Amino acid sequence: MAVSKQHEYYEKRLEELLIEMPYFVEKYVDDKLDIRSPLTLFNYVRDFKEFFEWLMAEQIVECDSIKSFPPESLETLSLNDANNYFKHLSRKKYKVSQKDGETKQIDVKTVNRKKSSLRSLFKYLTVEAEIATGKPYFERNVMAKIPIKKVSETFNERSKKITEKIFVDDMDIHFLEFVQNDYEYLLSPAQKRYFRRDKERDFAILSLFLGSGVRVNELSNLRLKDVDFTNKEISVIRKGGKKDTVSVTPSSLDVLASYLDVRKNIYKAGDGDNEYVFVKVYNGKTAPLTNRAIENIVYKYTxxxxxxxxPHKLRHTYATNLAEQTGGDIPLIMNQLGHTNSDISLLYINTTRKKQRMAAEKMDQRRSRKSR
Structure with a gap:
């Protein structure tokens, strides 16, 4: 299985986080590592830590540290205390803007994810794991009584939300033209110097997102050997470490070729097959761009x-355009975007409300003709 930079990064962060976790969480991670990604497990363990800290702060469980947290205390946890924890989560507020102090409550989907992670731990401790006696850690599973609150939305409503956050019609084309021709005029002399240095690289990143629909992690892990100009394809590492091939628009590949022509000179980058495509110079050394750095590049220009x-919104933009250009070819959309569920691909079939309004107007025109 291919190992991405993200995989290695979250493996390391997971190891660091486990140092302060109780032994039964370490065992949980060790048993799940072959079936769950390091990123998923890292998020799960963070959820466990937050839960343990709340139990200790509320004096529901008394212990000196998270490291010494006793599993028996989870067996006797009351349903009322478990429900109170999720009420506490759902009512928490976080700052949206530091400037005006605007706050927002945690999304229901986020609370559901935290419920799922704790349900996974409790299931492991009560059903899947086995201690020296041949029995599980304990038998009573209070988390099995906690419901996951369904977020009821039609495809149309979910599509509407996507449409509000992406480039529609030809706005993606206008965006690329803006970066290529107009963005520089908004900058100070000092900013222009850095923009001109990185223009080919940044433009190639933006064009590739809009010309292939890849995820940010797939783009950051791209190596020189993964680019096939002849067949107009790139090889990517999908979720779960699976290798896949993605078609790329010819214009995006032309932009990528222009970047590769200057990449070695500007960034002192090697040209071996395994060298990363998108790089920077940091402390005098060439280094691959991180996911965060690529996200910041996209944020800045958009x-x-x-x-x-x-970057995910640029992926949505590409998917919407692909759906329109192919007449809603679901298998093709699934293959191109690496979806395993057709329901996700269906979201892009009906993302433009403009078409709905036009259809309604045509229906009215039909009614008007009939009434004459």
Missing amino acids: KAFDKRMS
Whole structure:
């Protein structure tokens, strides 16, 4: 299985986090590592830590540290205390803006994810794991009584939310033209110097997102050997470490070729097959761009053009355009985007409300003709 930079990064962070965790969480991670990604397990363990800290702060469980947290205390945890924890989560507020102090409550989906992670731990301790006696850690599973609150939304409503956050119609084309021709004029002399240095690289990143629909992790892990100009394809590492091949628009590959022509000179980068495509110079050394660095590049240019967007929104933009250009070819959309569930691909079939309004107007025109 291919190992990505993200995989290695979260493996390390998971190891660091486990140092302060109780022994039964370490055992849980060790048993799950072959079936769950390090990123998923890292998020799960963070959820466990937050839960243990709350139990200790509320004096529901008394112990000196998380490291010495006793599993028996989870067996006797009351349903009322468990429910109170999730009420506490759902009512928590976080700052959206440091400037005006605007706050927002945690999303229901986030609370559901935290419920799922704790349900996984409790199931492991009560059903899947086995201690020296041949029995599980304990038998009573209070988390099995905690419901997951369904977020009821139609495909149309979910599609509407996507549409509000992406480039629609030909805005993606106008965006690339803006970066290529107009963005520089918004900058100070000092900013222009860095922009001109990185222009080919940054433009290639933006164009590749909009010309292939890859995820940010797939793009950051791209190596020179993964680019096939002849067949107009790139090889990527999908979720779960699976290798896949993605078609790329010819114009995006032309932009990528222009970047590769200057990459070695500007960034002192090697040209071996295993060298990363997108790089920077840090402390005098060439290093691959991180996911965060790529996200910041996308944020910077999209905010200057219209609205701050993430790489995932550029992926949504590509998917919407692909759906329109192919007449909603679901198998093709699934293959191109690496979806395993057709429901996700269906979201892009009906993302433009403009078409709905046009259809409604045509229906009205039909009614008007009939009434004459």
